[in-house]
Amino acid sequence: MRLNQVLSTVVVTLGAVMAVSSAMAADMTGAGATFPAPIYAKWAEAYKAATGNGLNYQPIGSGGGIKQIKAKTVDFGASDMPLKADELDADGLVQFPMVMGGVVPVVNLDGVKAGQLKLTGEVVASIYLGKITKWNAAEIAALNPGVKLPGDDITVVHRADGSGTSFLFTDYLSKTNAEFKTTVGSGTAVKWPVGVGGKGNEGVAANVARIKGSIGYVEYAYAKKNKMEYAQLKNHDGQFVEPAEENFKAAAAGAEWAKTPGFAVVLTDQPGKISWPITGATFILMHKAEANAANAKEVLKFFDWSYKNGSAMAVELDYVPMPAPVIKLVQDSWKTQIKDSSGKALW
Numbered sequence: 001m002r003l004n005q006v007l008s009t010v011v012v013t014l015g016a017v018m019a020v021s022s023a024m025a026a027d028m029t030g031a032g033a034t035f036p037a038p039i040y041a042k043w044a045e046a047y048k049a050a051t052g053n054g055l056n057y058q059p060i061g062s063g064g065g066i067k068q069i070k071a072k073t074v075d076f077g078a079s080d081m082p083l084k085a086d087e088l089d090a091d092g093l094v095q096f097p098m099v100m101g102g103v104v105p106v107v108n109l110d111g112v113k114a115g116q117l118k119l120t121g122e123v124v125a126s127i128y129l130g131k132i133t134k135w136n137a138a139e140i141a142a143l144n145p146g147v148k149l150p151g152d153d154i155t156v157v158h159r160a161d162g163s164g165t166s167f168l169f170t171d172y173l174s175k176t177n178a179e180f181k182t183t184v185g186s187g188t189a190v191k192w193p194v195g196v197g198g199k200g201n202e203g204v205a206a207n208v209a210r211i212k213g214s215i216g217y218v219e220y221a222y223a224k225k226n227k228m229e230y231a232q233l234k235n236h237d238g239q240f241v242e243p244a245e246e247n248f249k250a251a252a253a254g255a256e257w258a259k260t261p262g263f264a265v266v267l268t269d270q271p272g273k274i275s276w277p278i279t280g281a282t283f284i285l286m287h288k289a290e291a292n293a294a295n296a297k298e299v300l301k302f303f304d305w306s307y308k309n310g311s312a313m314a315v316e317l318d319y320v321p322m323p324a325p326v327i328k329l330v331q332d333s334w335k336t337q338i339k340d341s342s343g344k345a346l347w
Helices: 002-025 037-051 062-070 085-090 121-128 138-143 164-176 178-183 200-210 220-225 245-252 293-309 311-316 324-337
Strands: 028-032 055-058 076-079 093-107 155-159 196-198 214-219 232-234 279-287
Touching: 028 062, 028 293, 037 055, 037 220, 037 293, 037 311, 062 076, 062 164, 062 279, 085 093, 093 164, 093 200, 093 220, 093 245, 093 293, 093 324, 121 138, 121 155, 121 164, 121 178, 121 232, 155 164, 155 200, 164 178, 164 214, 164 279, 196 200, 200 214, 200 220, 214 220, 245 279, 279 293, 293 324
Parallel strands: 028 055, 028 076, 155 196, 155 214
Antiparallel strands: 076 279, 093 214, 093 279
């Protein structure tokens, strides 16, 4: 009898251990922006090696990530377009930045090398409005004396899905071209007057690589990884600059994170001699009251680990890590804003 009781206890104990192990082995789930997908994948791989806990992240675009976190079908959403305070409050969400980077215009032009072509926001906007249709148009030629520009038709490539990359791009064009602002505007998804769509950064990159005479916009890491021909841009201070880590940092230097509700800082067209004009942070969205406290706590552990251990990996993939003071602001916000269903703080 005592043997049966002991065996029963062992079975129950093993069952409990297996249940706990199964719960711990369950991957965190996230969905959203394609812009940070390469670094989230890198962090997830390293985090699993260090802790055994995995992350299933779906790069479906910022619009999709916002929808999924609002629907509570993922542990966190990701967006390159920060939500405003009233929208965060309406849906019971908190938001914090994870990493920064840049969006770059990319072209497919015979005889034109990466960084050789110079463009302005006003000209790029006119191209995307369908008003400048040839690569040797006077507006482009005036910016590029000495560059042999082909007389090819311009094929515009844009995102086909809801995208934070599109938000940053259209926000910049709206700030530099009044007609673009009134007829197209800024957002994760807009009604493009001309062009062909591609899904995700990879879809836009593939279309630009395939179509001679095309222009598109992608996150810098995709441009660099795929060795795409990018253009220089004229920044807020009137300087032509190339996309580079120090130029992304310069654009973020004056950002007032502490004074902006929900950390909703937009870094396009920032002043500064070397500032890259289409710089942006990418953001994480979570619920203030987390129904699945265990998963939410693991998500916070993952992002805490990434802040502390992921900077070198971010730089390697051409992202800019968040500054230490901003990380402290974010983690302080976790302590007061993210709680379980009973109101107990998770961090």
